[in-house]
Amino acid sequence: MKSRNLHRAATLALVAIAATGSSAAAQIRVVATTPDLASVAREIGGDKVSVVALAKPTEDPHYVDAKPSHIVTLNRADALIEGGAELELGWLPPLLENSRNSKISAGAPGRIVASDGVKMLEVPTSFDRSKGDVHSLGNPHFMIDPVTVKIVARNIANHLAQVDPKNAATYNGNLSRFNAKLDAKYADWQKQLAPYRGAKIVTYHKDFVYFAERFGLNIVDELEPKPGIAPSPAHLAQVIGKMKAGNAKVILVQPFQNRKTAETVARQTGATVLDTPEQPGAASNTNTYFDMMDNLVHTLAGGLGAQK
């Protein structure tokens, strides 16, 4: 009797494992380097894909640890979405080297470079590290520009259609729906920020350049004197001077940036420090790209409105 029960339990377990396996096998396994790319991939892939992000929502995408567990994740991936423009240069190459997965090798249909086709800003005309850690292919922080994200979404849909041709129509349909929702949201975000066109803001790093250009904000300066260089007292004194002269009253920071430095400058200038994470999941109730952008626009509009 006992052996029959054992046999039955083992059979059930095998069936369960097989069912799980077939369900997982039916989905395209997408790995995104950052949560924002992962969120867009979920919108485009729908239930045809499973998506994981390597970087944590609160993690600086420039400084992700190349942990061995990421090698396993990449080894099993059908597609990889990277921001490109050297955003992940400090950690993705050794992971890819060890992942042994030709599906996501450079140029393969499963390798999706989000920045493909994006009009990059701040592309340097010469390479000189005395200017800081400047990305040679341009500023990689384009994901908070909703118009540019349409290009990213199209890149993802095109590649998913190549990786999984039988569901190409689904991906194209999801792309259309995503774009329609983005258009509606973009109109709303523009409306919220319209009263603040030309408003002066300060950021910690050069990570709001695309956003500011899209919504007509004026970045007075960054707390970093040069990209990747820690703020120095002399530079902060200059920033304080510029903020006072230009009446800039808002400083934007990410979860992984030094808020205390921003608060010091804020005390000197009467400005407000706003937490404006650029990754879904970094703030509560911001699990999707749309939630994250809603939060960002709402926080910024609120902060700028309070200063009026």
Next chain:
Amino acid sequence: MRGCLILCALGIALPTFANAQVPKPKSKQDSVARADSIARADSIALVKQLEKELGAQGADTGGTAAAATQGPRATGGYMNIGFVALTDAGLSTEPNVGAIQVGDHDPHVNGFSIPNVELTLDGAVDPYFKGFSNIVYKLDKDGQTGVELEEAYVLTTSLPASLQLKVGQFFAEFGRQNNQHPHAWSFVDEPLVLNRMFGPDGLRSQGLRLSWLLPTSFYAEALVTVANATGGTASSFRSPDSPEIHGGVINDRLVDRPSDLLLVPRFNTSFDLTETQTVVLGTSAAFGPNNSGPSARTEVYGVDGYWKWKPAAAQAGFPFLSLQSEAMWRSYDAAQRIAEANPAVTLPAETLKDRGMYAQLLWGIKPRIVAGLRGEFASGDPGAFLSEVRRDRTRWSPNFTWYPTEFSKIRMQYNYDNRKGIGTDHSLWFQFEFLLGAHAAHKF
């Protein structure tokens, strides 16, 4: 085979092009068009057949290969070039600094040393291989420049079953630090136990390494290296410097069977303990002949571990806390041999046993600032020959590193260094490093 495809494609394209360029008499046009159409259909059928056959063989039919040759997007061009230079400066209470700083890339003199300048070249060779090369320049204690080909190897990119092959000259994957280049070290000098087991340059040789990423839900990798057991960088094996270990005259041996080569198996695994903590555990061994006698052999075993904590919202990777440790054992079968120092003396056959370990704790206090502490010992059982490189030794090394950016670093390190039977020395070293060009990302 790809050549066949190109010819077939040309076969299709050329008649079309010819048709477009050369008008034909009306009376013949229909029959020519029909002939072209048949020829084209035949060509297409042939291409499809070839594609099918090639596909069945698992060959690349062109598209992905062409795309893959686009290579890295990062720095452009077909090759990344990097240049790293280390300068050491400092003082030790031991006037013969080379007696205590025994690593090839350690500071060698009281005053200034340039022990390691690396020219690194890497890139995609083609869709199937990546190539790496590391050429080291160094100044000896007399200021003379030395050049060595430290590493030059290719790595496969598309073997099936998660296999990967490395071929060329490379550091053996034994433990954590042996295959790290000096600019990636967290301390000024080579750990004592690595020096004792693998010599001043670490264990590296010419050979091949096969690695398999196991199909487990967690990271698990099995590696095996087969390499030449000869030369100054195979210290525990058939090295010309081996008399320092066994004290005998070298017994020259040729490679006439597989066991005359060096075999280095390793197993490495890792777990994310929490969102913010990761541990990596490994075990390695190295087996090969030594040159104390015609059939003498050496076995080296090692275990290693690495643990790191970094908060989820770290700023530029800081703060962090990490602990790294390696322990090694060596069993060196020394044959009966004539003493190198005195041919009248015969040293008895014996097994020389050595062991040692190090543990290093790093605290990334705030962005770009790291404090470290390393404790280590190495010890050897007495043998018939009193070897300086088997003497019991303990060293403690607190240090402090400031990284102005990822491309430069300034380090200060104190060594409390006790050699049994000799005494204690104190050393203070400073190190400056700069990096130009591509900065290869460090492995975890």
